[in-house]
Amino acid sequence: MMTQPVLEVNNLTTSFLINGRWKTVVHDVSFAIAPRETLAIVGESGSGKSVTALSIMGLNAAGRSRVGGSVKLQGKELLDLPQEAMRRIRGNEIAMIFQEPMTCLNPVLTIGSQIAESLILHRGISRREAEMETVRLLEKVRIPSAKARFDEYPHGFSGGMRQRVMIAMALACRPKLLIADEPTTALDVTIQAQILDLIKTLQNEEGMAVLFITHDMGVVAEIADRTVVMYRGDTVETGPTAQIFAAPKNAYTRTLLAAVPRLGSLAGISMPIRFPDIDRETGLPEKATQGVDTVSRGGKPVLEVKGLTTRFDIQGGMFRGIKGRIHAVQDLSFAIMPGETLALVGESGCGKSTTGRCIMRLTTALSGSVELDGVDLLSLDSRKLREQRKGIQMIFQDPYASLNPRMTVGEAIAEPMVVNGLQTPAQANAKVADLLQRVGLQAEMAKRYPHEFSGGQRQRVCIARALAVAPRVIVADESVSALDVSVKAQVVNLMMELQEKLKLAYLFISHDMAVVERISHRVAVMYLGEIVEIGPREEIFGNPQHPYTKKLLAAVPVADPAQRHRVRAISNDEIISPIRPVGYTPPARQYQQVSPGHSFMI
Structure with a gap:
């Protein structure tokens, strides 16, 4: 008392x-x-x-x-x-x-x-x-x-x-x-x-x-x-x-x-699982629905990244000379098939978001290639890049910051269709109503401004805007991390439903391991700009090999007060800095295969 x-x-x-x-x-x-x-x-x-x-x-x-x-x-x-x-x-x-x-x-x-x-x-x-x-x-x-x-x-x-x-x-x-x-x-x-x-x-x-x-x-x-x-x-x-x-x-x-995703609850299941629908009368979950296997396994990847490398110069001194470089992304390679979700996970500063921005060419890569249906985006001029960008869109972490507060959401969704010459203004406005309904909003909401929506609704608007140009790939950068658990469940379910209907491929960048376990087909774990482990979802969560992957999984909070006082191996060592001297050459990395498609850095 x-x-x-x-x-x-x-x-x-x-x-x-x-x-x-x-x-x-x-x-x-x-x-x-x-x-x-x-x-x-x-x-x-x-x-x-x-x-x-x-x-x-x-x-x-x-x-x-x-x-x-x-x-x-x-x-x-x-x-x-x-x-x-x-x-x-x-x-x-x-x-x-x-x-x-x-x-x-x-x-x-x-x-x-x-x-x-x-x-x-x-x-x-x-x-x-x-x-x-x-x-x-x-x-x-x-x-x-x-x-x-x-x-x-x-x-x-x-x-x-x-x-x-x-x-x-x-x-x-x-x-x-x-x-x-x-x-x-x-x-x-x-x-x-x-x-x-x-x-x-x-x-x-x-x-x-x-x-x-x-x-x-x-x-x-x-x-x-x-x-x-x-x-x-x-x-x-x-x-x-x-x-x-x-x-x-x-x-x-x-x-x-x-609505709380529980890490480990999907052990042995290879397919993504939607969050259960909740009966609002009782607050009890109805049966969760397993996702449909939409991955095209025999064809070519829709997105293929090879040797992607990015550096950021650090300037200092009286003459602002280069005194070091941040090795943000180092020799990254992966591929995503149509209808597949590859989750990219890791701590802040590991290079996840920089990878997504390099793929979209919002950040300039030092070297490597990013092929969208065989076309290298990194080698295109601005006119050709704009044409190809219709095939790959990005959903950002903060929907409010990525929407123009002076434009109605209808105008924001219609704009990419008009700019890319896909629709006339009149046709685009008609298409907006369909897109809003597709993401679970009402058509009349097109006349509202971003501040008139909740966080979850704004994220749905951003998804509708990304879908406006009919992309084949969506880069989702921490797209649900700031949402409430129930809203997060709705948005993740929406993304999975759209993937099934439209054969979308997702690069799902996240630090929420419980959501990653639910939505992904494969998982790539990043540490200091490099992929240290990659493999099918059930392998990464059920049989992690790299020490960093094990550390990530051990740190996930468990929604069970009975385990509150369990001893966890939480390291308080200082995070290794990605800053390297000018001229530093990273060592060649070797990977060991655990099973088909599952390998880790040794």
Whole structure:
């Protein structure tokens, strides 16, 4: 029984002023968190999770929001404090890790100076001490070459690296309460495991309470003592995490749990499996449907990559000379058959997204070839490339960033058809309705703008836009990683259905191993720009050979609170840097075949 909670929330109600009227979006939410305890708030987008956190922090827009109820930090009422007093508490006694680090980091300041500034302000230490402590914090969250990267700017870091910077900043002042809003969504499973382990360690050392907001039920099982389930601003269920997983009382809670992909549940099955449809009345899953084998096995690959190599120069010194090179992609080779999904997996910085961008020629490759139906895309001029690009399209990780906010979604979907001369504007507009319906949206939604859609709906719009030019290959770069579990299930099922109907080939770039197990025919594991293991899905998951593949699989959180305290071999060694000296020549690699189509680097 909690006697002295760090945080006590009673009847929290939050309203926003919308079109001249107050709309309540969080209704009478109550909970408490004790020292060293982790409380998880789970629910889909729009359920009120993040608004609850922002209300506790006092970060909702002034004049356009109002918060009622009570929020007490160690007995002190926060809702009555003036802004100056609340500003001293934020970052010092309460810290928050936000979901999107790029919007929280100042693009014109180095990451080192931003963390050091927080230490100087809240802990009153000297700049030299703050800089030394900043390097230690960056090393603790496993930023490679932390000292050398102190003076780099946010745009020079990957999404996962930027999130680690945010976590280092939040933990800098050893807060009494840490609010983590989807802090591991953008992270790979190995880094996610390390960050969760780091939060647990600091929690035990400092007696810190943690409010963890997430839609990943595997993470909830891994880290949360108690869980609050929210739906449309209301608390629909609350209790010990083990109890909620074992015997969920609410239909919505059962829906969330049923949508969780469980690693290893497809052992021995060679075909992709769709997520089960959920009965919204009971929240119980109906029978999962096995995908149809659409792979053309006897013909030629639709996409063949040979010896793909990419370098990025690092400049420095007074005359900005080249002092090193990032070996982002090194001698990559693979092929994808029509109707097949090849998943490309690995940690941030391993070269997955760079590979996808090189294939699309959004990033320039140093050498190699990318053949689409026998035509090498890397050797084409801009006119011929535009013609060939109709056959290969890309779905990006962030659908909001890849849609023009000033264009309706109908205009965004019609544009590639008109630009490529496939349809007249009138014909394209007529085709838009069919494409929206094909991805599970209504035709009348064509007149809406991107901000009027949820994250899952925006991703469906991006899929419709990719289908507009009738491609044969789609490169999906982390296309479902930021989505809620139920929305993720819907989008993955949609992609599989479209593959069956249209014989699409997918290069599915992801760090979500449980989704990869469900959607892929074959899997390629990348590490430091190289493929270290490749083979059929059931072989990679059932019989992994390379140590890095085993490490990836071991780090996946298990959606079972009973296994929460299991000992996992989580390595905290520094990630090896892909930076090499000028003139460095990588050694020749050798592969050993385990079974037909399954080989690994030795």
